[in-house]
Amino acid sequence: MDATAGQLLWMYEKMIEIREYEETMARVYLEGKLPPKIQKGLAFDIGAGPVPGEMHLAAGQEPVAVGVCAHLRQDDTVVGAHRPHHFAIAKGVDLDAMTAEMFGKDTGLGRGKGGHMHLFDPAVKFSCGGIVGAGAPQACGAALAAKKLGRDSVAVAFFGEGAANQGAFHEALNLAALWKLPVVFVVEDNKYGISVEKSASTAIASNADRAAGYGMPGVLVERNDALAVFKAAGMAVARARRGEGPTLIEVKTDRYFGHFQGDPETYRPKGEAKELRQHDPIPALGTLVRDLGLLDASSDASLRERLAARVQAAYDFGRNSPYPRPEDALLHVFAE
Amino acid sequence: MDATAGQLLWMYEKMIEIREYEETMARVYLEGKLPPKIQKGLAFDIGAGPVPGEMHLAAGQEPVAVGVCAHLRQDDTVVGAHRPHHFAIAKGVDLDAMTAEMFGKDTGLGRGKGGHMHLFDPAVKFSCGGIVGAGAPQACGAALAAKKLGRDSVAVAFFGEGAANQGAFHEALNLAALWKLPVVFVVEDNKYGISVEKSASTAIASNADRAAGYGMPGVLVERNDALAVFKAAGMAVARARRGEGPTLIEVKTDRYFGHFQGDPETYRPKGEAKELRQHDPIPALGTLVRDLGLLDASSDASLRERLAARVQAAYDFGRNSPYPRPEDALLHVFAE
Amino acid sequence: MTTATPAKARTLTMAQAISEATAQEMERDPRVFVMGEDVGKYGGIFSATTGLLDKFGPDRVMDTPISETGFMGAALGAAAEGLRPISELMFVDFFGVCFDQIYNHIAKNHYMSGGACKYPLVITTGIGGGYNDAAQHSQCLYSIFAHVPGLKVVVPSNAYDAKGLMTTAIRDDNPVVFLYHKGIMGLSWMSYFEGSTNEVPEEPYALPFGEARVVREGSDVTIVTLSQMVQKSLVAAEELAAEGISAEIVDLRTLVPLDRATVLKSVAKTGRLLVADEDYLSYGLSGEIAALVAEHLDTVRLKAPVRRLAVPDVPIPFSRPLEQFAIPQVDNLVASVRGLMNAKVY
Amino acid sequence: MTTATPAKARTLTMAQAISEATAQEMERDPRVFVMGEDVGKYGGIFSATTGLLDKFGPDRVMDTPISETGFMGAALGAAAEGLRPISELMFVDFFGVCFDQIYNHIAKNHYMSGGACKYPLVITTGIGGGYNDAAQHSQCLYSIFAHVPGLKVVVPSNAYDAKGLMTTAIRDDNPVVFLYHKGIMGLSWMSYFEGSTNEVPEEPYALPFGEARVVREGSDVTIVTLSQMVQKSLVAAEELAAEGISAEIVDLRTLVPLDRATVLKSVAKTGRLLVADEDYLSYGLSGEIAALVAEHLDTVRLKAPVRRLAVPDVPIPFSRPLEQFAIPQVDNLVASVRGLMNAKVY
Numbered sequence A, B: 001m002d003a004t005a006g007q008l009l010w011m012y013e014k015m016i017e018i019r020e021y022e023e024t025m026a027r028v029y030l031e032g033k034l035p036p037k038i039q040k041g042l043a044f045d046i047g048a049g050p051v052p053g054e055m056h057l058a059a060g061q062e063p064v065a066v067g068v069c070a071h072l073r074q075d076d077t078v079v080g081a082h083r084p085h086h087f088a089i090a091k092g093v094d095l096d097a098m099t100a101e102m103f104g105k106d107t108g109l110g111r112g113k114g115g116h117m118h119l120f121d122p123a124v125k126f127s128c129g130g131i132v133g134a135g136a137p138q139a140c141g142a143a144l145a146a147k148k149l150g151r152d153s154v155a156v157a158f159f160g161e162g163a164a165n166q167g168a169f170h171e172a173l174n175l176a177a178l179w180k181l182p183v184v185f186v187v188e189d190n191k192y193g194i195s196v197e198k199s200a201s202t203a204i205a206s207n208a209d210r211a212a213g214y215g216m217p218g219v220l221v222e223r224n225d226a227l228a229v230f231k232a233a234g235m236a237v238a239r240a241r242r243g244e245g246p247t248l249i250e251v252k253t254d255r256y257f258g259h260f261q262g263d264p265e266t267y268r269p270k271g272e273a274k275e276l277r278q279h280d281p282i283p284a285l286g287t288l289v290r291d292l293g294l295l296d297a298s299s300d301a302s303l304r305e306r307l308a309a310r311v312q313a314a315y316d317f318g319r320n321s322p323y324p325r326p327e328d329a330l331l332h333v334f335a336e
Numbered sequence C, D: 001m002t003t004a005t006p007a008k009a010r011t012l013t014m015a016q017a018i019s020e021a022t023a024q025e026m027e028r029d030p031r032v033f034v035m036g037e038d039v040g041k042y043g044g045i046f047s048a049t050t051g052l053l054d055k056f057g058p059d060r061v062m063d064t065p066i067s068e069t070g071f072m073g074a075a076l077g078a079a080a081e082g083l084r085p086i087s088e089l090m091f092v093d094f095f096g097v098c099f100d101q102i103y104n105h106i107a108k109n110h111y112m113s114g115g116a117c118k119y120p121l122v123i124t125t126g127i128g129g130g131y132n133d134a135a136q137h138s139q140c141l142y143s144i145f146a147h148v149p150g151l152k153v154v155v156p157s158n159a160y161d162a163k164g165l166m167t168t169a170i171r172d173d174n175p176v177v178f179l180y181h182k183g184i185m186g187l188s189w190m191s192y193f194e195g196s197t198n199e200v201p202e203e204p205y206a207l208p209f210g211e212a213r214v215v216r217e218g219s220d221v222t223i224v225t226l227s228q229m230v231q232k233s234l235v236a237a238e239e240l241a242a243e244g245i246s247a248e249i250v251d252l253r254t255l256v257p258l259d260r261a262t263v264l265k266s267v268a269k270t271g272r273l274l275v276a277d278e279d280y281l282s283y284g285l286s287g288e289i290a291a292l293v294a295e296h297l298d299t300v301r302l303k304a305p306v307r308r309l310a311v312p313d314v315p316i317p318f319s320r321p322l323e324q325f326a327i328p329q330v331d332n333l334v335a336s337v338r339g340l341m342n343a344k345v346y
């Protein structure tokens, strides 16, 4: 399955948007968190600034998000994990409301209750969560619902290679294959689960090889490349939509930032992230779309400008939105 | 690896002992549980009689226990599950104390606190428990200890084919392979997890095929036959003892009784258990040992007599032992 | 002399009442379906789903693998899409293999989404001991479910309540945990308290959450309790009545929401409180009820210190004499109330 | 005039104190080892294991896969063989993926074996909020660990106690859950209460379990509390002192065993009790402490109803104003005590 011109451009655009989003966040996140504005004796204050709390950025991992989501419709479900922005953006989550959520604002997706690890946008059937591996069974549930309701929508669970050693992974894969659910499991292998290298967490080199244990196809995408992901995902999504059951895909990808912002990264070889950036998948796809004549230099530049403005607008929206009232903490424990 | 005459005789003897134990229990368990001695309106009272509570019997599954335990030493660890008698007997658990435990007596392995699903005999490193799949990680811990302590002892986790869909299975297998632990995982495929057939619980036909997902050897033993199990287990135990890591074995075996005693078995084709008994592995091994001249008809008969007496003695011991004092319920929450 | 015989009232066991409520809601609402271990052909280990497979077929009554995290997570995912799963955790004792899905996701996602997403699902599960099933199959644990925010928690004591509360549970747009005590389900294979098998109307009806029920009026002492312990308390109250002690019994019925007013009103009337619970004593339900009264000593005047009767912080032992000692029995209830009658506050 | 300057006392953060205790016990006892996610090169996400890998190497400080059920079960198995594992659950919030191993096995096997088997192991875990980590990374949950029998539960409030209690935990032959609040670990990247960084002797020492500590004497009201809330209470007590209200603060230090005597003695003295807790309000710790007093109204005379301050049964919200509202702050403590001073019993 080859990507159409529209799909190529869409992937290129979304990758730029994601990257812009993440790099902006890397800066915004630092606001107010460094001396001398914080408690004496601290080098950094995770709870300070306009965007407090943990922050897991996905710069470098854009190909996984766009290569898969290029095949998805609005009524397909995506369940992400603790590093969710790239998936959210590729799935079409409202950028303003998502950003406002990370600022803890009342205009946020969760009215400030969720934060960056807990983004829920039912309009595009996106959700994510902070517990490693937990999304995989939930995606099975969405797929089960599609099947019961006679819809041809599919569900995708994204998670890291570290999550693939969690029991939930196993139970979900078995359930999906047993019930022939329209679900695609996508493992992002960014080589680390926080500080732990894959070789220290996973008994085999590729999680794709675990698919056979569930009688489902397993596909390894060896390059951090949107087109390669697009191909593998296309087959998997189509298979699911045809009612033929689940697929497990593992993609080798790269994490440019620390596990979370503020990660000392002492466990990582010096200069590794810099080296990885030499193989940035965005310029690579840029070259392709320009070579194919889908974009010229000036429209590329204006595209980038437009996306930067779009992202900036979202941050402005988030920053300038009002906080919820403190006592709103008591709302939404139960639906009426 | 061929079984020695001693091993063949040992397996034969242990299988008879186990069967005798289980069939005796099937009778003893019913004592006091049937009308008219029980509450009006009941057909059966699980909490009545000298051996109350749930009772999972392993008649038919003896080959799994003896074929594996024939390779084990006293200082090797076995972790069983909710259907544990065959493993306990094959591992050499004190028969009197084990039986007394099921009668809830103060002379029991757990002084009456554990009951039939929770048998602990540290002298022969046996334990088991009532939560499906939970033993697999625990066996990894025993194996880890052996490795840390520089011992060549091994650990075996036994569990059912139903348990192989529990997250704990996956986490334990990955851990064992990753850390090259001296552990053997043995799946007893008796076709059912309570009422649910394997085909309705497991996405693939054989759990042995899941081993590849952890980079460990997977072996399927297709016959409910002590010698076949013995061969597979011999290689696995030797491999573990040599420090070469874990193995996953699945054995196709047969459950002659219900899931628990009192199981209406409405889910089971009528006469299935009877049919299975046509392929009873005990007479088969009996024929072999007699054909090999290891036993003649009269020594076979006296062996059976001796084992029946041994089992009867254990039941007598259990039955005639004193109950703990009620207030002893407060003891042993914490070690001093 | 002839009188019109009223149509013989229909009694159901609690198990029958639960499955009837489920069947009626499944008929009413095609989005409702059931999944769990052995809920199909077997009809549920504790008969909570008996008859449903025949009525509704395997698409709506689904046996699952022994993968509680898998199918609880799937229940969440299906509920998010608008279905209304009923997901059975065979024994509450197994919650430890899947509690993350329940309390970190099912319970919190509505909140974390700022109300944008709903998760209408019911988790049914068997609780309680008394039949020698030992430490991993005899627990109540409802206070853990009630402790974590976002779950409604229902613990019925009889068939009539069970049907009405189960109906409400299925119709609720929130996650509800419905815990039935095995010893009052009216199973044909387990000794049970007969008071729990009672008259149940055939037509569907919904009982509100958050309304405790005074199942017996009395003036000397209030026994606040739930589940099977309600039935034990009713027996104890008869014994006490013979001694001239009048016990009022409050059946909490739901822990979340908790009907604080009914508890306080009763204790204000009697001046004495016994909390009777089959869960572990410390850091749980019995403490919460006692604390409720302690917080209202400006309006409630106690004649005696509060008393709690619960499992004395030991795992449930197997052996009959040990288990009978660990789990509060009718005799213990009687003795505790007697003790309360003799106690004084400072 | 010259005086001898005493050697400048050494202060440690709570994180340093915990890792020092661990290192000293690892030196003393070769059976002790550490495992968990990121405990090696990273030194523990909350620095509870910093420096250990360098000192003891990867065989005794083992990074694990993200398989909590796997490695908690392995800790049990290793403990059964005579080793003494320290197993880290990174955030207590993750207990739901592995609680079965903890509460059904680790906690109960000694009991179920009738005392025949021992499981000497320590589970360390980070608790608490206040830094906007939202609903799945900010909980306390200690009352759940304290509710299920068979686990000792330690919740230190400062470095000195943490070292002594960690040493005791490692030497204990029982499973111990050691919960450290992230906001008092003295991390260089998280705002914290400085009172928790205090003088810690270099030599090993063990503090007994089951002994609460009166960290501040007072006569008007007793604040029973633990963990970071002790530090908040100390700040509140200063504010209250300025208003002429004298608050006594009891730091529970361990929940199992619980030092009931110290609580009762203090409340008997002051006649007023505020329980200050960062866990969820209902069915947990604050209820247990209130119930303790309610059960002893024959020896304790209250001047005011008991008060509880805790998270008001909502998931921990992300946004700063919401989180600050949900988690009790110094101001809330002050206001609650003021309220107590004005309240009366019936």
Ligand SMILES: Cc1ncc(C[n+]2csc(CCOP(=O)(O)OP(=O)(O)O)c2C)c(N)n1
Pocket: A082, A083, A130, A131, A132, A133, A159, A160, A161, A162, A163, A164, A166, A188, A190, A192, A193, A194, A259, D037, D066, D068, D090, D094, D097
């Ligand atoms: C069950 C559980 N265990 C541990 C954690 C802590 N944790 C958060 S992210 C993470 C690493 C995840 O690694 P991976 O799945 O590879 O995703 P990545 O961060 O690389 O995107 C860990 C251990 C968690 N959130 N949930």
Ligand SMILES: Cc1ncc(C[n+]2csc(CCOP(=O)(O)OP(=O)(O)O)c2C)c(N)n1
Pocket: B082, B083, B130, B131, B132, B133, B159, B160, B161, B162, B163, B164, B166, B188, B190, B192, B193, B194, B259, C037, C066, C068, C090, C094, C097
């Ligand atoms: C985690 C968990 N879920 C469910 C159960 C209830 N249960 C007990 S035995 C059993 C079936 C186990 O099947 P299998 O593993 O095949 O073992 P078998 O009974 O066939 O020996 C189930 C579902 C349990 N004990 N633990």
Ligand SMILES: [Mg+2]
Pocket: A160, A161, A162, A188, A189, A190, A191, A192, A193, A194
């Ligand atoms: Mg990763």
Ligand SMILES: [Mg+2]
Pocket: B160, B161, B162, B188, B189, B190, B191, B192, B193, B194
């Ligand atoms: Mg089976």
